[in-house]
Amino acid sequence: MNATTTDSPWAPLAARVFRALWIAQLVSNIGTWMQTVGAQWLLVGDSAALMTLVQTAASLPVVLLALPSGVIADRFDRRTVLVTAQFAMLAVSGALAVLAFLDALSPTVLLLLTFLLGCGTALMGPAWQAIQPELVERERLGQAAALGAVNMNLARAVGPALGGAVVAAAGAGWVFAFNAASYLGIATVLLLWRRPATTTAPPATNEGLLAALYAGRRYVWNAPGVRRVLLRTLLFIPGGAALWALLPLTASRSLGLGSGGYGLLLAAVGVGAVGGAFLLPRAHRLLGANGTLTAGALLFAGVLAVLATVHTPWLVALALLPAGLAWIAVLSTLNAAVQTRLPGWVRARGLSVYLLVFQGGQALAAPLWGTVADWLGLSACLLIAGAAMLLSAASVRRWPLRDAEGINPAPSDHWPAPPLVFAPGEADGPTGPxxxxxxxxxxxxxxxxxxxxxxxxxxxxxxxxxxxxxxxxxxxxxxxxxxxxxxxxxxxxxxxxxxxxxxxxxxxxxxxxxxxxxxxxxxxxxxxxxxxxxxxxxxxxxxxxxxxxxxxxxxxx
CATH class of the missing domain: 3.30.70.100 (Alpha-Beta Plaits)
Incomplete structure (x- = not known):
């Protein structure tokens, strides 16, 4: 590849397996967004707090399972973990579809099955992130992370609008059925992927589950660069979660739109994110990572203020375009930062902590924003979330991302073998500290x-x-x-x-x-x-x- 090609945000798509997984993931993400619209719209007539529990049910499993999932991804074949997760989520989505067709889907059952889908997402999250360095070169990880965000937002541009139209025309059962079928694509690509023998499994280890959990926690705690990425994520996510949690209420109560209109608003966010992918390389060159985080938080704060004060649908849709740009800019920056700071032996566990902060922040913030909206009103709640985003932007100067130029996570086997008189652990030798x-x-x-x-x-x-x-x-x-x-x-x-x-x-x-x-x-x-x-x-x-x-x-x- 020439320099122009390798600098392109689309360069990782030249890798055949990455490209096939990216396309399969796009179809699956479209199904996920269609299901999200169907699930939220089934509850939109209830209280704001109940409706926002859809996001909590989808995100809370990451809080509970992210760390064990990271251990599993570091100890076992990551492809096997991913394939297992796909078929488990297919089964749960199929159950949702059947119950919806039978008109037997109560709010409690809907939230429970959404929670189980979130468990599948939690299981696959660390493994999915950890295989990225096997698919693209390390210097392309930033672009791969941005393409992952583009994938999600392309799906957001298509899935909600398609899901809203299907729900309005045929009912929620069909969006659940499409989502179930969408998992087959990723499973097929993974099963056909022939990895080099040296990368089919993580390094062998005798660590138990608790020891492996402790090793991952210990690594993150003693890696200042990783800790700073987690702090920046924690400062951005609560304000960002307000948009996803409250947008259905904004569509129905503030703008008087139906499910199709809500889907179009989400599509506007997706279109903005896809457009933002073209601007990201230039933004990173001009602003750097910390400047990108600041600009993204400021843009998001402005969008939340518009949602709180403007009641014209087309103006709100226009305002949501920069929201997509800001979301992809911040998340791709944070994702690439954590990927490039983690060595292979603990990569999945480190990423599981990142996903715990990311998804856990959304899971905890969503019902909080729903409760505040019930107490103070939707507009006041959105303005408070905008203020939180302004604080996030202001804090970048105080707690910026640490420079990654001096971080090289490549393995280095440079210690000589210790010249011992006896071999510990053999016969009656010591096995303790x-x-x-x-x-x-x-x-x-x-x-x-x-x-x-x-x-x-x-x-x-x-x-x-x-x-x-x-x-x-x-x-x-x-x-x-x-x-x-x-x-x-x-x-x-x-x-x-x-x-x-x-x-x-x-x-x-x-x-x-x-x-x-x-x-x-x-x-x-x-x-x-x-x-x-x-x-x-x-x-x-x-x-x-x-x-x-x-x-x-x-x-x-």
Missing amino acids: VLVSVVYRVQAANWAGFTDRMHRVARSRRRTGAMSWGLYQDGHAPERFIENYLVSSWAEHLDQHHVRLTATDRRFEEEARALLTPGSTPEVTHAFDTSAGPAVGPPSPSAEIKDGKVRSPRIPG
Whole structure:
């Protein structure tokens, strides 16, 4: 490809599997939006709080299941996870269609089945995001994220209008039936996808579910760049959720429109988002990531103000065009930011936390906005949401996205194998925590700089497995600095060696070690828990030491 082609927002579509999945996802997303219109319109005559529960029922499962879903996607074949989710959602949508045709779909059953569909979405979300680097090059992940948003908004441009027309002409059952059939396309493409043997499954691990959950939480907590993406998401989503939660009420109560009119309003958002995809590369070049987040929040605040004060349908439809542009600009920026900051071994778990914040913010905010609309009125509620968006825009200056230029999540297997006398975990050897100690020698002039640089090393250790970390200066020989960190098991420490370290971790270590006394080398030791007694006794006089290990019988403790 030439430079012009690779800079195009559509460049990832040149990848055959990505293109096929993108098309299949478009059909599925159209079905999802058709169903959303059908479900919301069945409840639009009830209270605002009940109607907004459709969005909550669809989003709440992500709050409950995102983290376990991330573990599943990191531990098992992600294609299998995705195919399973497709067929599960097909079954639930089919049940919705049958009940709707039989006129047996009560609000409670509708919300329950919508919740089950949300469970399928929660199961597939981390796996879907995590396979993107297998489909496109890392430098194209931003464009792939934008194309994902374009996909959703193309569906929003078509699905709601089509869904509203079908509901008005034939009833909600047919939109549910179309949605059920739409899952077959993604399942078919995934089943036909022939992945390289080296990527058919995540790296093997003996982690249990709780240990894997803890490892994902620990990584995110000790990755400042990822945490900042989550903060920016948390500050944007509540105000943005007001538009999706309250637009059906705006259509019916403020503008006097039916289901078809509501579908056209959603289509206007979709058209704006698709148009915005053409402007995104230029916006990112001119404004940067943080400028794009600020501009998107300001645009969204203006749209909410229009919805609160204008009661002319065509003017509202025009105002919704920039809402789509703002939505795709902000979400593609955030999605690309989190994708490029996560290494492969924990990618799905990190993305599950992002999806938890994104979907959970919508799930919790939607009923809140519905309750406020019942108490204070629709216009006042929309103005309050607009004020929340203004605060989001203002906060970018205080809490911007961190620069990603220095982040390289590529794996780096640069630690040498430890020369141990015995192999932990074998026979009667220790299987508990491992204390790793590293002794450095640093000249006095570099003490402050070394200590400062080791703070970044500390976050690296914690991200990759350390339960605790400390840096100590020898009171007898101040040039000696001792780094101690505790890892829960020898297996997890080996994962640090061979799976979890990244090129960024290596750079942090090299920057700290550049300040060591010339000619000195760090001294590394590994110590094991002896609460059950020593692992081995002294070697016999005839013991042979080979490959760093004593070849003699163990002496039980």
